[in-house]
Amino acid sequence: MMKCEKIQKMLPDYSVGALSAKKRELIRSHIKNCPKCMERLEHLNKIALLMDNIPQEEAPSYLWANIKEKITSYEEESFWQKSFKWLWKKRIPALISSFSVLLIMASFYFLLLRPSEKTEQSIYKDIRQHTFSSWNNPLTDRVVLGMIVVENEFGDELNETNR
Amino acid sequence: MEYREKKFVKIIDDNIIEKARNGDICAFEEIFKETNKGIYNYLLNLSLNRDLADDLTQETYVRAFKSIKSLKNKDALISWLHRIALNLYRDEIKKPKLNIQIIDDNNENNDITEDITDWTTNPENIATDKELQNVVKNAIQSLPEIHRAVITMHHIEGMEIDDIAKVLKISNGTVMSRLARARESLRRKLAFYEGKK
Numbered sequence: 249m250m251k252c253e254k255i256q257k258m259l260p261d262y263s264v265g266a267l268s269a270k271k272r273e274l275i276r277s278h279i280k281n282c283p284k285c286m287e288r289l290e291h292l293n294k295i296a297l298l299m300d301n302i303p304q305e306e307a308p309s310y311l312w313a314n315i316k317e318k319i320t321s322y323e324e325e326s327f328w329q330k331s332f333k334w335l336w337k338k339r340i341p342a343l344i345s346s347f348s349v350l351l352i353m354a355s356f357y358f359l360l361l362r363p364s365e366k367t368e369q370s371i372y373k374d375i376r377q378h379t380f381s382s383w384n385n386p387l388t389d390r391v392v393l394g395m396i397v398v399e400n401e402f403g404d405e406l407n408e409t410n411r
Numbered sequence: 412m413e414y415r416e417k418k419f420v421k422i423i424d425d426n427i428i429e430k431a432r433n434g435d436i437c438a439f440e441e442i443f444k445e446t447n448k449g450i451y452n453y454l455l456n457l458s459l460n461r462d463l464a465d466d467l468t469q470e471t472y473v474r475a476f477k478s479i480k481s482l483k484n485k486d487a488l489i490s491w492l493h494r495i496a497l498n499l500y501r502d503e504i505k506k507p508k509l510n511i512q513i514i515d516d517n518n519e520n521n522d523i524t525e526d527i528t529d530w531t532t533n534p535e536n537i538a539t540d541k542e543l544q545n546v547v548k549n550a551i552q553s554l555p556e557i558h559r560a561v562i563t564m565h566h567i568e569g570m571e572i573d574d575i576a577k578v579l580k581i582s583n584g585t586v587m588s589r590l591a592r593a594r595e596s597l598r599r600k601l602a603f604y605e606g607k608k
Contacts, residue, residue, distance in 0.1 A: 316436065
């Protein structure tokens with residue numbers, strides 16, 4: 249026979265009908281012979297019964313008058329007033345935040361990720377130069393590449409210094 | 412559609428809902444009359460504040476009127492109203508400096524260890540025992556909000572588990588689990604009476 253402690257843990261779920269058929273049967277057979285667990289279950293059921301019978305409070309009588317007034321004034325608003333209110337409440341904050349995100353992304357792109365201004369032609373020129381310079385000599389491959397990059401990046405400064 | 416409130420059934424005619432959807436204030440008033448008690452009590456038990464429950468009930472129906480055209484399933488009217496009320500309540504509690512004054516109608520019964528009628532009398536007496544009901548009512552107010560919500564909808568308003576699950580957007584199993592935990596909490600809070608014979 250299952251211990252009372254385990255049964256009592258399951259009793260709240262049993263009282264709301266949340267247990268499987270197998271567990272329900274287990275509890276039924278236990279409480280038949282266990283007055284203590286039976287009493288615990290009765291107590292839970294009494295609480296449910298009491299709650300079922302708690303009367304609902306009446307809502308204040310002035311509620312409808314206030315609601316009607318608000319509804320009527322809403323009905324009287326023009327289409328443009330309603331649209332503006334709807335936009336102001338729902339859309340404008342969303343538009344502002346979307347615009348801000350776009351602005352941040354655009355700044356990020358232009359400041360950090362903007363592609364090189366090199367034209368396609370000059371890129372082909374670099375590739376050609378690299379291929380011919382390191383022809384049949386893989387050891388010079390990196391050296392030539394480094395020279396091309398340095399020339400592209402600092403060519404103007406180097407020319408200034410040489411002068 | 413049917414709305415079980417306590418032991419009787421309230422019926423809101425589909426035609427009334429349809430008329431309200433077309434902007435008929437009189438039809439909407441019918442809906443208000445049939446449902447306001449449940450919504451008010453739901454908000455009262457959530458907020459534990461009469462003024463706030465008043466305001467939120469008004470706001471719930473104003474918002475419901477404005478958006479009733481979006482109600483596709485007429486059978487879901489009660490759940491839909493509760494959902495609006497719940498959303499408004501959640502928005503409200505997010506606001507800073509909310510001064511909540513807890514309901515204090517039954518000062519003399521707030522102390523649940525007070526001597527009251529025998530807890531172990533027969534079910535009919537229990538169901539009609541006002542004193543005992545007040546003790547349980549006060550004990551419900553001391554439960555966490557998630558438990559108060561399911562207790563109010565299921566026991567006080569008489570809503571089905573399915574509908575409660577729709578309002579709270581949780582599974583039926585979770586609703587039942589919350590109900591079970593709430594009952595167990597109440598049993599512990601009221602354990603004093605259990606042994607009283």
